[in-house]
Amino acid sequence: MSKPLNVLVVEDSSDDVLLLMRYLKRSGYEPAYEMVGTAEDMRAALARRRWDVVLSDYNMPRFSAPEALRVLRESGQDVPFIVVSGSVGEETAVEVMRSGAHDYVMKDSLLRLGPAIEREMQEAAVRNERRRAQDDLRSAYSRMEALNERLLNAMRETHHRVKNNLQIIIAMIDMQAMEHRTDAQVPLEVLSRLGMHIRTLAVVHDLLTHHVREVEDQQRLSAKTVLETLLPLLQVTVDTHEIRYRIAEADLLSKQCTVLALVTNELVSNAIKHASGPIVVTFSTADSVASLLVEDGGPGFPAGFDAHTCANMGLELVTALVATDLEGTLTFENRKEGGARVRVTFVVPPQQGREEP
């Protein structure tokens, strides 16, 4: 059974080409060939398709084997290149082999041609295989490097977040210590609030670790996920008040999530302390502005209430978080139907992939 063979013949004599083809058939090949006699024709032929072998005469009126070798090398293809020529002298033969030809077959010993092609094609296949393996290795290595880089970044991100949380915790403890520096004892309520804040930070840390989405290099997390995890946790710690909530879906930046959770925690804890009846938490967004409402049915704020001067550490904390971290607004008002309402508004990032309500 004859093997198909695509042969590019660099030759100026059609008779010689036919002779070559006859020998190839005798060696068991079924050759399909194209004959080129100039560099341009050869370039075009190389660009057009893949060849199994290039057979080249040494001297032609407008081309030569060394020039043909150069054209082949420029094409970047690794195809066996065999010079088939009359006697050119030992020095020339050595020279052309040195410049990259794979074999040299004399026109008067064409019986060697078949076996030479066979051997060179096998060697080219081995070279190609090795190259592919090296490419695979290289790309596996660069995938590994990219993965390593991503892991390092994630680690740095986590490290930074943990240190931030530690700073928040120590700042809260430090401020309480300053506040109570003349007291014999720190009230239990202070400690429970600190405990709740630490649990809050832990919850947001968990959510940021497992549910964060990357959008344009920003780490984002849904406010709904944060608040619907936090509020039931708050409810567990209190059986005197019902905490009701209605939370819209909105993506927040990771820092906003931590701050929103701390602010909600503090405002709900305040409502629990000062009011009776259910506490209603509403979170909604409109035109990239989020609002958080915390409403209760208690006595409301006294006339002339000012969060900045009310000597309430919790509200001081909320004021600082809203102004500095959320760059938002904070308002305290009394509801017409009785009770207090605290409103926090801040700008959320553009909500790609989310329907604005």
Next chain:
Amino acid sequence: MRIAYPQLPTAAAPHLPAARWRTADEPRSPGASPGLAGLRVVIVEDEGITQLQLRKMLMQEGLTVAGTASNGERAVELVLATQPDIVLMDIKMPGPVDGLEAARRILPRFPTCIIFLTAYVDLAVDAQQIGACGYIVKPIDSVTLLPQVRAAYQAYNQNRP
């Protein structure tokens, strides 16, 4: 100008004064720490809670907070306008100008005692090259921070030409 840099070699684990807890009947009062009371400070910090904490501890210690900024650009304007004795400066802040760059812009125009407060342990050398007089790694609390600020400010004063 030669600036001492007391915190640098031990930035990650600064030497603290001998451990001694303040007790409730031993209140800190303004003037209790000679060398800091009456000085004017600018706080540069983008975390609201830390800003609040710093303001409280500095005021309790008898210092005056001349202003607060939460990004590097604002910090440069504020320090040049208020000319404080001490700047407590965070490094990583939002915006194009971080704390290190803000210090680079401030010091040639107004030499002052800039003390970095940062979560990162690996920027101390940059801080020193810029000419900072302290580098304190977060988290921070009043019991450990104030002695460090005091030491940095004293060293800064002694080495002033």
